[in-house]
Amino acid sequence: MVTRKEVAELAGVSEATVSRVFNGLGPMKPSTKERVLEAAKQLNYHPNAIAQSFARRRSGNLGVVLPYMPKVHLFSAYYFSEILSGIGEQVREQGYDMLLSLLKPDESLDYSALYRSQKVDACVILGARDTPEQRQSLMKLQAEGHPFCLVNQRFEGLSFREVDADHIVGSYQAVRHLQEEGYQKIAFLNGSLGYSNSLDRLEGYHKAMKEAGLDVKPELLLEGNYSRKSGYEAAERIWEQREHVEAVFAANDRMAIGLMQGLRERGWIAGRDFAVIGCDDSDAAKLSDPPLSSINVPFYEMGKEAARGVLAGVLQGEAANHTKVKLPTQVVVRQSSKRNPSK
Amino acid sequence: MVTRKEVAELAGVSEATVSRVFNGLGPMKPSTKERVLEAAKQLNYHPNAIAQSFARRRSGNLGVVLPYMPKVHLFSAYYFSEILSGIGEQVREQGYDMLLSLLKPDESLDYSALYRSQKVDACVILGARDTPEQRQSLMKLQAEGHPFCLVNQRFEGLSFREVDADHIVGSYQAVRHLQEEGYQKIAFLNGSLGYSNSLDRLEGYHKAMKEAGLDVKPELLLEGNYSRKSGYEAAERIWEQREHVEAVFAANDRMAIGLMQGLRERGWIAGRDFAVIGCDDSDAAKLSDPPLSSINVPFYEMGKEAARGVLAGVLQGEAANHTKVKLPTQVVVRQSSKRNPSK
């Protein structure tokens, strides 16, 4: 590998000058600069990133933390690829790289370990959940002064840097949409309350129902675990009280689709016999039959914003910053939530 | 940050000894080792990975290259997450990290750039396509002696390290399955021939048809681009010659699902009026209606094997290695390919 030294020799300058040229530092004679650049080109010199990291005492890496859950697929892979793309785009703009870290499920969740070896300067944490363990881990991170940004998860009572979609408004929109289509008996199939999203969605649901002067009967509140299967199983419970349900808002698309499948087996077709709207606007929403109405969540932008914020923090050497960003959602209407024909 | 020096002082040994302890090198008195470990623990010392990389002249990073195609979703996100998980598992075992690199579509595809800064020791390249540009780029990589492994893509006439699924056998199995279910008029909806997979699948299709003594009429060969939309559009062409088609093998699940949607609009239901089998056994196959039969491709294992092989190469400092690995596929039967009732 060709080093700075060789470039300096060829250009007839000191090594320091070569560095200055490559880092755009200090005033310098254009002719010198040119000579250096010329020599570098001729030798095909490229600075060694590892040596730079070493000298700068910054890795130039943004850690991206994903809970690794084989087969469980908490994320629609849609989420996954959009958010990574967003982070990737931003990181590139800032001259950083992404170091992917897949957490093993059994692993005692010690986020600090990621920073210990100093291979990342900051992290974006995806798919966190509100458990005592994780709270502890995150508080430790913060106490140690390690910059990080949570995506899609708040921790009630704790304040971290975070980027989220506005799930309260999103749910509100979803339920309003169903109401506007003429439905009143609206059930809510939520996901685990370990995710702050779920709480937010519940709040949005309540708000919309209340504003419309509609009762929220406890029987209308179901809980799944964000899997298709749990949606499928919820179909049975919905079916039992079919007199009292005209429409369902599901907290993600996978459950919505499972629900449609379950009800279809009983002869109820979404968009004909009842309405469904999901959440995430994932690929599957377009693939399902009938196509699923959903709440679009700007995952790409969320990833990008998370990376932008936390890297800006690093580069400014800020002590601690608890910036919170909430991005807007949008209703996407497809066939599954068509107007109630009986109204 | 606490450094080796401090540990050495506290333990009353030289810095070299501390390194030896942490690298498990050379014979050493157990008592010394213990003292060092004790000191390290007390100070909460952890070796600085960047400094290690610097001194070892190895980054400890495996680059993972993904063509970034917003919205196009070449990959089922299923593919994406499985394969990354496989790579992730393997790098962890070898003490490596994954550096994710999302290639922009417009970007002149220069793989060498990834190695130039020496931030990766090797790469796993996903989603490559057979274009003159990419051929050139890969040949350059090889000429420069940079280790890499292609996943899911061969280049006819060129020999690289590669891991693939056995798509020839996979397709053969798919078509055989349809035949065993009693179908004879079997169309093939392939993807772009820029992917070697597509060629392989075509070969498997031909083989199965030929062995069964069935003609392959050109009209039975359709080409999409692996998107749901292209499957949907293919439905029209299938419909036009519905007299001559009883079953369809689609080169991925997305197209298969699009096809089912398109034909459903014309009153043809998969698993009743015709049969479909897809390929990938992605999430969507389970979510579709009816559930889609498919060819399971061991993405996780492919990722793992690719990482294993290429890292083994790096660690042994091998000059060049063109190992080829082919992993087996499996038919997964669901409703969409049910037996032809008229037989």
Next chain:
DNA sequence: TTGTAAGCGTTATCAG
């Protein structure tokens, strides 16, 4: 079995 010391390729500070 352990210590000494020469790198590794930069950045960054301080003179000049």
Next chain:
DNA sequence: CTGATAACGCTTACAA
């Protein structure tokens, strides 16, 4: 504007 030079934290001969 440019050149010396001291870090940076570790690995790895080589010596003892």
